[in-house]
Amino acid sequence: MDFAVKEEQTAILDMTRRFSRERIRPRVREYDREERFPLDLYAEMAQLGLTGGVIPEQYGGAGMDHQTYALMVMEMAETCQAMAAAATWASGVGGVSVLRFGTEEQKQKYLVPLAKGEGPVAFALTETHTGSDVASMKTRAVRDGDDYILNGTKVWISMIESCKWILTFATVDAGAGRKGITAFLLEPDWPGITRTPFKNKVGFRPMETGELVLQDVRVPASNRLGAEGEGFKIAMSSVENGRLGVASRCVGMIRACLNLATEYAQTRTTFGEPIGKRQLVQSKITDMKVAYETARLLVLQTAWQKDQGDRARVNASMAKMYASDALMRAAEDAMQIHGAYGCSDEYDIGRYWRDAKFMQTIEGSNEIHRTLIAEYQLGYR
Ligand SMILES: Cc1cc2nc3c(=O)[nH]c(=O)nc-3n(C[C@H](O)[C@H](O)[C@H](O)COP(=O)(O)OP(=O)(O)OC[C@H]3O[C@@H](n4cnc5c(N)ncnc54)[C@H](O)[C@@H]3O)c2cc1C
Incomplete structure (x- = not known):
């Protein structure tokens, strides 16, 4: 397994970072407040080829390998998990179900426009x-x-x-x-x-x-x-892709929590010193850093397994469960470091904290994943 970022991935990741910082970041607080999905930004994303993910080019996709796709989703989720979700629609349960089980006519009618980013x-x-x-x-x-x-x-x-x-x-x-x-x-x-x-x-x-x-x-x-009668199989065989997408979003959000908390701890002063000098605050920063690195490794391992053409049933569950639990703890710690300012919607950290909770519920609740992982380990499945 080679997890180093490759030269050919750098261009996609640089472009995603620029788009996230220059186009999404200035607007995210406003559209989150207004409960409005920014379809115009989604159209821009599509023009950059960021909606096609792992779907083959023949069906309007970008034909990315799963590792590049996961890194791209992390990059976008650091700024906005909702826009990162849009980068996973084609490569997640909706698109992949049609890719695997659809007729040629269904693929042309539904998958191609989805991969091209013509609509959610x-x-x-x-x-x-x-x-x-x-x-x-x-x-x-x-x-x-x-x-x-x-x-x-x-x-x-x-x-x-x-x-x-x-x-x-x-x-x-x-x-x-x-x-x-x-x-x-x-x-x-x-x-x-x-x-x-x-x-x-x-x-x-x-x-x-x-x-x-x-x-x-x-x-x-x-x-x-x-x-x-094939619906259950369709839903369950595509959820691995959905879980990889959710886990990648979580990793990007952990990185955001870590960065926001680091910056705040370096600049907020109490008793004559930045709070970052206090061991109790440092301990939270350490936990977030370790959470980020370990969750990222699990996600990349899952993506690597998919790139070998294998099923990733247990790894996808572990990545989704672990990354979302780690995210919840990181968001909680980052909120605590922000003190009262975590409560202000002038600061971004509250949004990550609110969104983090539901990452533990979507694409299979973490209790269901916990059960599934144990049942595989015990040989009950
Ligand atoms: C923001 C958001 C977006 C969503 N988007 C979608 C979407 O696009 N499409 C879609 O279909 N769904 C979507 N969902 C729904 C989501 O998939 C479900 O909430 C999830 O599957 C859990 O189902 P439930 O909420 O009915 O909880 P329940 O299944 O009723 O479970 C309630 C609680 O009991 C626990 N529990 C249940 N069974 C067991 C068990 N056997 N062992 C141990 N614990 C158990 C659960 O983990 C949970 O904590 C979304 C949910 C949210 C919050």
Whole structure:
């Protein structure tokens, strides 16, 4: 395994850093406050080729290897995790599901524009009664001639307002558990679809997270992704990519917490000395530094494994769980170092702290990852 940043990666990372600092940083506080996703910045990102990620060039992607992709996402998340999420849409669960299981027509219609950055995708799996227990979903799909009729409600779905298409899941046989779950590609303006973003969220404020109601939505059978009953497999085989993206966002955010805390500790003076001179503050800086380096290594190891063409089921879980837990601790410590100023929205650290919490919940809650890692280790899976 070689984790040194290669010459060919430097150009992409330099460009991402410049874009993040010059274009995103001046605006992030404002759009976060207004709970608005900056579609104009996303279009700029697309022009720079930063939305295509690991998707092959033949399908509009950038054809990056997973390590370059992970480093690029970290770089962007240091400034804004929501914009970094946009760099993962094609390479995450939405895009990769279509790449692996889509027909050629579905790839051309849905994957190509996503990879080119022509519009967001929404991945709609979670329902009101449960997010973790996917197999107990209540959304139903009933075959009607050449169509399916979908009914159900999905909640906590990100990019629900400006998405250009939606990958969702419904059961064709409620008694069959995961074997009944089937994936569908929907277009947001189809009759029977209602989308309502939640407002005043604690974190992920620009990400248009909300409710998707499906009432007698007629979906052509040609918009079924994969076979009937293959939905659970589709969702689970693409989550590794989703988890790599989330873990990379966490690493970038840890670096931001470390840098913000370092700068503050060097300049804030109490009792005649910078607080950075105090061992209790230094201890927090040390923990953040170690968290950053170790989380980054786990993420790069997962990316390396994917680059070998292997599955990375356990590593992706470890990277996501470890990086998001480490991020939560780093954000907490960085907030503490900021004292009262952590409470001010004139300082950035509060945003990282608010967003950090939900990194422990999305793409599988950390309790689910903890269970999965142990079950593999114990031979129960
Ligand atoms: C900001 C944000 C954005 C999101 N975006 C999306 C999206 O785009 N698409 C989408 O489909 N979903 C999305 N989600 C939903 C997210 O995936 C779910 O919240 C997550 O899967 C957990 O589901 P839940 O909230 O229903 O919690 P539950 O499954 O009800 O779990 C509640 C608590 O119990 C714990 N728990 C559950 N089962 C077990 C178990 N077997 N063992 C131990 N502990 C357990 C969980 O870890 C959690 O702490 C988003 C959520 C948030 C907060």
